[in-house]
Amino acid sequence: MKNFEEQFFKTLMIVSASIIIGVLVFIIGTIVYKGLPALSWDMITKLPGGGFYLGKEGGVLNAIIGSLYIVGGSLIISIFLSIPVVMFINFYLPAGSAFGNITRFTFDILFGIPSIVYGAFGFALMVYLGIRASLLGGIITVAMLIMPIMMRSLDEVTRLLSRDLPDALLSLGATKYEMIKVILRQLMPGIVTAVLLALGRGIGDAATVLFTAGYTDNIPNALDQPAATLPLSIFFQLGSPVAEVQNRAYASAVILTAVILVLSFAARYFSSRFSKNKL
Amino acid sequence: MHYLRKIKDRSARHVMLGIAVFAVLFLLVIAISLFIKALPIMREKSIWVLLTSGSWRPFKGDFGFLPFILSTLHVSLLAILIALPLSLLTSIYLHTYASRNTRSFFQPFIDVLSGIPSVIYGVWGTLTIVPLIANKIAPNFVEFSSGYSVLAGGMVLAVMILPLLISILLEVFRSIPQEMTDASMQLGATKWQTVKKVVLRKSFPGILAAVVLSVSRAFGETIAVLMVCGNITEIPHSLFDACYPLPALIANNYGEMLSMPSYESALMLAAFLLFIIIVLFNALSRVILVQIEKRYSL
Numbered sequence: 001m002k003n004f005e006e007q008f009f010k011t012l013m014i015v016s017a018s019i020i021i022g023v024l025v026f027i028i029g030t031i032v033y034k035g036l037p038a039l040s041w042d043m044i045t046k047l048p049g050g051g052f053y054l055g056k057e058g059g060v061l062n063a064i065i066g067s068l069y070i071v072g073g074s075l076i077i078s079i080f081l082s083i084p085v086v087m088f089i090n091f092y093l094p095a096g097s098a099f100g101n102i103t104r105f106t107f108d109i110l111f112g113i114p115s116i117v118y119g120a121f122g123f124a125l126m127v128y129l130g131i132r133a134s135l136l137g138g139i140i141t142v143a144m145l146i147m148p149i150m151m152r153s154l155d156e157v158t159r160l161l162s163r164d165l166p167d168a169l170l171s172l173g174a175t176k177y178e179m180i181k182v183i184l185r186q187l188m189p190g191i192v193t194a195v196l197l198a199l200g201r202g203i204g205d206a207a208t209v210l211f212t213a214g215y216t217d218n219i220p221n222a223l224d225q226p227a228a229t230l231p232l233s234i235f236f237q238l239g240s241p242v243a244e245v246q247n248r249a250y251a252s253a254v255i256l257t258a259v260i261l262v263l264s265f266a267a268r269y270f271s272s273r274f275s276k277n278k279l
Numbered sequence: 280m281h282y283l284r285k286i287k288d289r290s291a292r293h294v295m296l297g298i299a300v301f302a303v304l305f306l307l308v309i310a311i312s313l314f315i316k317a318l319p320i321m322r323e324k325s326i327w328v329l330l331t332s333g334s335w336r337p338f339k340g341d342f343g344f345l346p347f348i349l350s351t352l353h354v355s356l357l358a359i360l361i362a363l364p365l366s367l368l369t370s371i372y373l374h375t376y377a378s379r380n381t382r383s384f385f386q387p388f389i390d391v392l393s394g395i396p397s398v399i400y401g402v403w404g405t406l407t408i409v410p411l412i413a414n415k416i417a418p419n420f421v422e423f424s425s426g427y428s429v430l431a432g433g434m435v436l437a438v439m440i441l442p443l444l445i446s447i448l449l450e451v452f453r454s455i456p457q458e459m460t461d462a463s464m465q466l467g468a469t470k471w472q473t474v475k476k477v478v479l480r481k482s483f484p485g486i487l488a489a490v491v492l493s494v495s496r497a498f499g500e501t502i503a504v505l506m507v508c509g510n511i512t513e514i515p516h517s518l519f520d521a522c523y524p525l526p527a528l529i530a531n532n533y534g535e536m537l538s539m540p541s542y543e544s545a546l547m548l549a550a551f552l553l554f555i556i557i558v559l560f561n562a563l564s565r566v567i568l569v570q571i572e573k574r575y576s577l
Contacts, residue, residue, distance in 0.1 A: 002469060002472070003469075005471060006469045006470065006471045006472075009368075009471045009474075010372075010376060010470075010471070012368055013368040013369065013371060013372035013376065014372065015368075016364070016365045016366075016368040016369045016372075017368070017369045017372050017373070017385065019365060020365065020366075020369055020388065020389075020392075020441060020445075021385075021388050023392075023438055023441075024388050024391060024392050026403075026407070027395065027399070027400070027403045027438070030403050030406050030407055031399060031402065031403060034406060081298055081302070084294065084295040084298045084299070085295065085298055085299045085302055087295060088292075088295035088296060088298075088299050089299060092292055092295065092296075099299075102303060103299055103302065103303055105562075105565060105569075106302065106303045106305075106306050107302070108561065108565045109306060109558055109561050109562060109565070110305070110306060112492070112495060112496070112499075112557055112558075112560075112561035113309070113499070113554065113557060113558070113561075114496075114498070114499020114500065114501065114526060114553065114557060115397075115499070115501065116499060116501040116526040116529055116530055116550070116553070117309070117313075117499065117550050117553055117554050117557075119529075119530075119533075120313070120529055120533060120546070120547065120550040121309050121312065121313060121550070123533065124312060124313070124316055124547070125312070144305075147302075151302075175284050175285065175287070175288035176288055176291075176292070177284075177287055177288040177291040177292070178284070178288070180291075200394050201394075203396075204394075204395070204396025204397070204398065204399070205396065205397070206396070206397060206398045206501070206502040207397070207501040207502055207526070207530060210530055211533055231396055231397075231398040231502070234398050234399075234402065235398055235401075235502060235506075238402065238405070238506070249402070250402065250406075253398075253399055253402045256396060256398070256399060257395065257399055260391075260394050260395060260396060260399075261391065261394075263394070264387075264390050264391050264394045265387070267390075268387065268390060
């Protein structure tokens with residue numbers, strides 16, 4: 001009886017682990033199966049042509065470039081905001097300080113706030129500041145979304161760092177500011193991982209840019225112009241009644257999935273390198 | 280020269296402190312501005328009426344959130360009902376039974392699952408889950424269902440919260456001292472008995488925290504839910520009815536409704552409600568998780 005129960009639950013566990021792997025394979029398989037036939041070089045290298053939304057020629061280059069612009073801009077903002085915060089709470093504050101804990105707690109909470117709330121808040125902020133739906137609006141809102149992600153993963157790698165190096169630097173007479181400049185170099189693989197994680201999350205998010213970035217068939221060449229994004233282009237094309245346009249939505253989904261897969265494996269590669277450095 | 284270095288250090292310190300304080304205050308800024316934006320509608324109608332009325336006719340000035348609140352609850356609870364057993368079994372397996380190799384084989388799958396964007400889950404849901412429900416599952420129970428339903432939303436959300444659930448559960452299990460499980464095994468308990476009597480019992484608060492955190496993630500999911508739930512403003516009565524969760528309501532209507540101040544304010548109230556509930560849920564579970572970490576890391 002004891003043995004039966006043991007076997008029963010062990011089988012159940014293996015079944016559920018297999019289900020989870022199966023679901024992932026099923027998801028990616030479905031997207032690739034539906035999207036691959038419609039995928040072509042034109043999809044990636046051309047702007048939507050005349051009659052694109054009726055199934056005529058063109059591609060989603062506008063959305064690819066728009067997404068890159070928005071995520072690139074928001075990454076720059078969030079790198080310059082999160083590195084100082086992480087360095088401050090780890091090296092300027094004593095270990096276990098209340099302010100450090102409050103900051104970490106706040107970022108845990110900010111991490112949990114859904115993108116639609118950031119989207120609504122971002123839009124309200126833009127109305128208040130008099131900014132129209134634009135590249136700038138999208139960058140600001142996506143920066144809010146990815147800041148907590150960057151900050152949390154940076155904090156994690158910084159805390160794993162051995163205290164020997166900082167102590168050695170300080171005892172050689174370096175100021176803390178000089179010490180941090182050295183430590184940042186040491187943390188580079190961790191920073192790259194954090195950036196890749198944030199990049200993946202930012203490039204795939206639709207709800208933040210839905211109201212704030214607008215949509216356009218062109219590539220924006222100024223901050224106050226609207227910008228298309230890949231997730232929204234999938235969403236809008238899927239809503240079309242024309243079969244060709246829907247197929248393009250699947251093809252765009254393949255592009256986005258491929259980007260995410262590459263980012264995810266790259267992040268894994270860099271984080272494994274980091275843990276090797278640590279030893 | 281030496282003086283300059285000191286000044287640099289001092290000013291860097293102040294800039295960093297400033298940014299950190301700003302980041303902490305940011306949470307308050309969001310709360311206050313959403314609240315201010317939601318005030319007009321709360322002045323017009325009592326919050327109680329807004330939350331419990333089922334009538335949503337913006338053009339007549341009726342803003343009853345009940346259908347949306349119930350939709351969100353139904354979809355999220357269904358998602359956790361599906362996802363919890365799967366992820367509990369899987370993470371127990373990975374923690375207790377699996378070899379190191381199996382574990383590192385499995386990890387990338389969880390990473391990729393958590394990295395896939397919401398809109399891709401939505402596309403997958405409309406391609407597979409929705410037709411499955413419309414053609415195979417629903418006909419056994421009801422006369423007609425379009426497939427865009429509570430069940431579709433719950434199933435897609437379940438997959439979406441799996442990676443979060445599993446990674447938190449694994450962390451919680453890891454925090455249980457090895458001596459405890461060793462002791463149980465040495466007394467002759469099988470692995471499963473140890474899991475049942477020691478691991479699960481010890482990690483109950485952590486499991487609770489994982490559930491609360493995942494439910495709040497499900498509350499806020501937008502695009503995927505928007506694509507598979509059907510978006511009909513009615514209180515859903517069965518798993519096969521369409522529903523209209525709060526985030527989908529905001530996503531579908533916000534931005535176009537600036538011409539109607541009370542409509543805009545009502546949508547802001549929806550965002551404020553989501554925000555408050557999710558912040559409370561997150562705070563609760565983070566407090567539990569921090570406590571667990573503290574108790575066992577010493």
